[in-house]
Amino acid sequence: MPQRTALIAGATGLVGSLCLKQLLDDPAYAQVISISRRPASESHPKLVQKLVDFDNLSQLAPIAANDAFCALGTTNAKAGSREAYRKIDFGYSKAFADFALTGGAQQFALVSSVGANARSRTFYLRTKGELEEAITALPFNSVHIFQPSFLMGSRTEQRAGEGIGLALAKALQFAFIGSSSKYRPIPASMVVAAMIAAVKRAAPGPHTYLFDDMQALAKQSIANSQ
Numbered sequence: 001m002p003q004r005t006a007l008i009a010g011a012t013g014l015v016g017s018l019c020l021k022q023l024l025d026d027p028a029y030a031q032v033i034s035i036s037r038r039p040a041s042e043s044h045p046k047l048v049q050k051l052v053d054f055d056n057l058s059q060l061a062p063i064a065a066n067d068a069f070c071a072l073g074t075t076n077a078k079a080g081s082r083e084a085y086r087k088i089d090f091g092y093s094k095a096f097a098d099f100a101l102t103g104g105a106q107q108f109a110l111v112s113s114v115g116a117n118a119r120s121r122t123f124y125l126r127t128k129g130e131l132e133e134a135i136t137a138l139p140f141n142s143v144h145i146f147q148p149s150f151l152m153g154s155r156t157e158q159r160a161g162e163g164i165g166l167a168l169a170k171a172l173q174f175a176f177i178g179s180s181s182k183y184r185p186i187p188a189s190m191v192v193a194a195m196i197a198a199v200k201r202a203a204p205g206p207h208t209y210l211f212d213d214m215q216a217l218a219k220q221s222i223a224n225s226q
Contacts, residue, residue, distance in 0.1 A: 003030035009096040010071030054092040068100035106141040114147045143206045145200045153188035182210040193218035
C-alpha cells in the first residue's frame with residue numbers, strides 16, 4: 001500500500017489517543033492530521049494538528065486525506081443535557097465525516113457501541129444507531145463501524161458508574177460466550193489495532209465489527225507486523 005494520509009477526530013480521548021499513536025508509528029502513513037478542539041499531547045514529525053470549532057467545521061478548508069478515523073464522544077453527565085450530548089456525539093461526528101469527504105477520503109472508521117440501533121428505546125444506543133445510519137449513507141468507498149462494549153484502558157478522566165460496570169463485566173466476561181461474546185470488555189488498544197487493520201484491507205462497502213471480529217483483526221495486525 002502506498003503511503004497514505006490519515007485524518008483523525010477525537011485524538012484526545014481513550015481510543016482516539018491510542019489510534020493517533022498507532023497511526024504515527026505506522027509506516028503506511030506519511031502524515032496524520034488531527035482535527036480537535038484542544039491539542040493532543042503527542043509530538044511527531046508526521047503529525048499536523050488543526051484546532052477547530054466543530055460548530056463551524058464546514059468553514060475549514062478541505063484537507064486531502066485517504067482515510068478518516070472518528071473517535072469523538074462524550075457522556076450525558078459531561079455534556080449536561082441530552083441535546084448537548086447529541087450535538088457532540090451525533091452532530092460533530094457527522095460534521096467530521098462530511099468534512100473528510102470534502103478532502104477526498106475514501107474510507108471512514110467510526111467507534112460506535114455494541115447495541116447501537118436507530119430504533120432503540122435507549123437514548124444513547126439510539127443516537128449511536130442514528131449516527132451509524134447517517135455515516136453509512138455517505139458516499140465513502142468503505143465504512144468501518146466498530147461496536148465495542150466496555151473499553152479497558154487508562155482514561156484521563158473517570159466516568160461515573162463506568163468503573164463499577166467495567167469491574168462487573170470483567171468478572172463475568174467468561175460467561176459472555178457465543179452470541180453474548182460481543183458484550184465482553186475489550187482493551188481500547190485492540191479496538192484501535194482492528195480499526196487500522198480493517199482500513200488497510202480496504203474492503204468496499206459498509207462493515208460492522210463486534211468483539212470477535214475486532215479480536216481477529218487485531219491478531220492479524222500483530223501477525224503482519226512481526
